[in-house]
Amino acid sequence: MHDAVELEDARCAASVGADWSRPSDPGRNRMNKPALAWPNVDANAVPDHKLARKVRGLGLGRIDGTNLSMRFAGRTGMVTALDRVDIHIKSGEFVALLGPSGCGKSTLLNLIAGILKPSTGSLTIDEKPVDGPNPGCGIVFQHHSLFPWMSVLENVAFGPRMLGKSDPVGTARTLLALVGLEKHEKAWPTSLSGGMQQRVGIARALAIYPPVLLMDEPFGALDAQTRVMMQEELLKIWSQFNTTVVFVTHDLEEAIFLADRVVVMKTLPGGLKHEVVIDLPRPRAPAIIKSERFNAYRSEIFEIIRDETLKAFRPTS
């Protein structure tokens, strides 16, 4: 792959400490080991990927939000980002939150993640109230997803390490192999392409086998081709884990391609507008977007979302 070649070149070109000025040689750091590397790495250990099946078997990852509102003080008074939302997501369901900016889709995701606290309403995951970010919910962000000061491997091993799991490095290797990046485990995250970084981000979030995976426009910053490949890969990974996924996007086709259910959100104030159950067979191949049913879903959701985009674009009231 192109990226891999680039990285190898950078490693070969790296020279350490030859002079003390600060030349712009982006490859020079790659050869050094990460500062906070952990000792006692067992290279041969491969952990038990059965944990994924366990998560599925237990039927975990059920999300119930009732009467969720989110208000905060803006410059012109109180802003209602989210207005009395009821949302119920089944264990193992893939739900896409779709809508124009300002519809509160990220707010809703952050509520589920425990990053924000709702102004009203109750939110539970597997009947336990959500109280702050916790290992029950893996999160993948659009930006600043990885810790730049840790190697790719250490990023993925971070979760298992924090939770005191045995053999965090072995787990990390398994997950990296799953996203096809086992050859890049020693690289710094910033040396990878955007798509590769997001794959590491997904691997890291899944390394603790969370019942819920929350994704906030994870492919929003990628180019169109990479994006399509990432969507396919995400579905493949998800089929192994079957965690509940809540996926925020403003890309209609992405939502239909990925999700079991597309929740279209509305603006002013933000909230739920309509739900469309996507009854397309799995596994889904990219060719499916040319099918008639896909097109029917696209037209249907396009009409729903168009009103909302117009409202956001040209607020009348």
Add this chain to the structure above:
Amino acid sequence: MNKWLWTLSGIVVFLGVWTALSLSIDNAILLPPPIAVVRGFVLLLRDGTLAGDILASLKRVLGGFAVASAVAVPLALAMAYWQPIEFLLSPVITFLRPIPPIAWIPIAILWFGIGDPPSYFITAIAAFFPIFLNSIAGGRAVHAEHIHAARSLGAGPRALFLRVYLPSAMPHIATGLRIGLGQSWMAVVTAELIAAHSGLGYMIQANRLALETSLVMVGMCVIGILGAGMSGVLDVLERVVLVPWKTP
């Protein structure tokens, strides 16, 4: 031409202009030629006084720098995390910051006399503010996403601080250390000009009074070379140990 040839040319031209100027002035007290400085360097190296002065200055700089770092970094990080501490400290800091290290010298002599202690005090003051201000910026440089991600991966307060806050702040802290060390090195010479009986600053001052200009210049050159060397060492430390992940 490659870059080494250019670099070498720069040095040669500098020495050439210096030599030409000193020949035309023809007064070893006003401007001795480079070769006289080299001779002076060898002389001071042989009688051992230069090594003593260098050690005295280095000790003061590193001592003051170490104290300043040990105080400034934790204080700045604390200030970045707990706002009450910021409210508590920022008026005093804002007021003390514009006072140049040199202005502290009279007070330092009154408090600590002549010798090592006032020099430690001055180098510490000089290093403190660059380290402190950059570390505050570092303490605020953490991305919310990194905190959320770490917490969702099970990190507790201790791990959050050591594995997220601290590395996020490290690029800024490293910059502060580099600037702080430079300031401290400049301040030690100033302090020794007035408040010490050893060190490179004192050596320059003593030789000025003796009209040994070439020896004054030996002192200046050694200060320049050591300063560049220290900043180089810190640069390597930064790239290899403190922030190896940052691409320059």
